[in-house]
Amino acid sequence: LESEQEGSLCAQHCLNNLLQGEYFTPVDLSSIAHQLDEEERMRMAEGGMGSDEYQTFLQVISNALRVWGLELILFNSREYQSLMINPINENAFICNYKEHWFTIRKLGQQWFNLNSLLTGPELISDTYLALFLAQLQQEGYSIFVVQGNLPDCEADQILGIMKVQQQQRPKLIGEAQAQTSLNRVLALSRQDIDVDDEEADLRRAIQLSMQGTIAPL
Missing domain, CATH: 3.90.70.40 (Cathepsin B; Chain A)
Known part of the structure; x- marks a missing residue:
């Protein structure tokens, strides 16, 4: 059903x-x-x-x-x-x-x-x-x-009287939601970790996702 x-x-x-x-x-x-x-x-x-x-x-x-x-x-x-x-x-x-x-x-x-x-x-x-x-x-x-x-x-x-150009192709809705969640987590990680280190950001994002802060992709 x-x-x-x-x-x-x-x-x-x-x-x-x-x-x-x-x-x-x-x-x-x-x-x-x-x-x-x-x-x-x-x-x-x-x-x-x-x-x-x-x-x-x-x-x-x-x-x-x-x-x-x-x-x-x-x-x-x-x-x-x-x-x-x-x-x-x-x-x-x-x-x-x-x-x-x-x-x-x-x-x-x-x-x-x-x-x-x-x-x-x-x-x-x-x-x-x-x-x-x-x-x-x-x-x-x-x-x-x-x-x-x-x-x-x-x-x-x-x-019919004009053409459009598309600079960026649309994403799948699921991909867009996942990207938004990841951006939010990275922003949180930068608040918690006062260090300019991309690897640290990534480690923090992975840690948060494992704790259930973001839904699995």
Whole structure:
């Protein structure tokens, strides 16, 4: 039940990032899930097309996007690959691995990784996009092309007339929290040890972490 709730929340973030607005809530997605035909989902699962949980969320996301006239096509399917479309000519992708779903979307003329596990949007260059998608596939992700006209959004309008540069790439949320904790511990260590010695700072940080002052990474 807990993983289903996490998956539902992740799917909600994925869809709202795709559409660039608070369009869906967990209640909305739950309602769509209940509308799905149970017999069809069981038949799909028995056909070896993946776990019940994966298929359920895939169907929920597909049904939610149909409201906007959007369709999902599996990126590495024969049907799509035969079209020989350069990924930079698409508008968006949805990526999934286990319970995690996230969106890669073009805003203006630039691509962004809108992963809710990151501290912010990650800029992806046109030359890196295909390599990034291939890397995700190698890591076990399923990738879907979002086809259709996405609703207008302010970010798309602004980035349509200007480009952004990203001096520092966003970190994973867990990494950012760990760095903040480490910085706090180092600051405490400098208060307790009146010596200008980096090795002493490091020893003090390790000592504090072992005492439970900071959570293990």
